[in-house]
Amino acid sequence: MNHFTHTLILAIGALMAQASHAQVALVAGAQSSASKLTTEQAASLFLGKSEQLPGQGTAVLLDQPESATVRELFYTKVTGKSAAQVKATWSRLVFSGKATLPKEVPNSAAVKKMVAGNVNAVGYIEKSAVDSSVKVLLSVE
Numbered sequence: 001m002n003h004f005t006h007t008l009i010l011a012i013g014a015l016m017a018q019a020s021h022a023q024v025a026l027v028a029g030a031q032s033s034a035s036k037l038t039t040e041q042a043a044s045l046f047l048g049k050s051e052q053l054p055g056q057g058t059a060v061l062l063d064q065p066e067s068a069t070v071r072e073l074f075y076t077k078v079t080g081k082s083a084a085q086v087k088a089t090w091s092r093l094v095f096s097g098k099a100t101l102p103k104e105v106p107n108s109a110a111v112k113k114m115v116a117g118n119v120n121a122v123g124y125i126e127k128s129a130v131d132s133s134v135k136v137l138l139s140v141e
Contacts, residue, residue, distance in 0.1 A: 023127035024078075027137060048099040059120055061102035062121055064105065111124070111125050
């Protein structure tokens with residue numbers, strides 16, 4: 001094994017280790033009266049099985065781009081499904097007229113801005129991005 005291959009393998013391993021320990025937070029705006037969620041409640045919302053945000057009302061779901069690592073982490077850890085499997089679930093729901101897709105926003109900063117401006121909005125961000133503008137409803141590792 002040459003030096004480049006060895007370095008590449010080490011770098012990939014470090015990235016995988018970092019991703020496996022990354023934390024994701026499901027958040028609402030700091031002013032929201034939404035209550036903490038269980039993993040099952042969050043999964044129900046983001047799999048289109050429920051529209052109700054406990055303590056608040058009908059949820060406005062925010063999703064991150066398919067290319068975002070936080071999206072894959074969120075869906076894997078909260079729903080037990082890959083982002084691709086969740087996308088297929090939503091496609092069936094939308095096609096049957098039973099649900100509307102979550103609104104896709106560009107990044108965690110956009111999620112924070114949207115939840116701050118809408119008490120019914122809920123989305124996920126990297127836990128490291130949590131600040132006083134948001135209320136953590138669920139934290140997963």
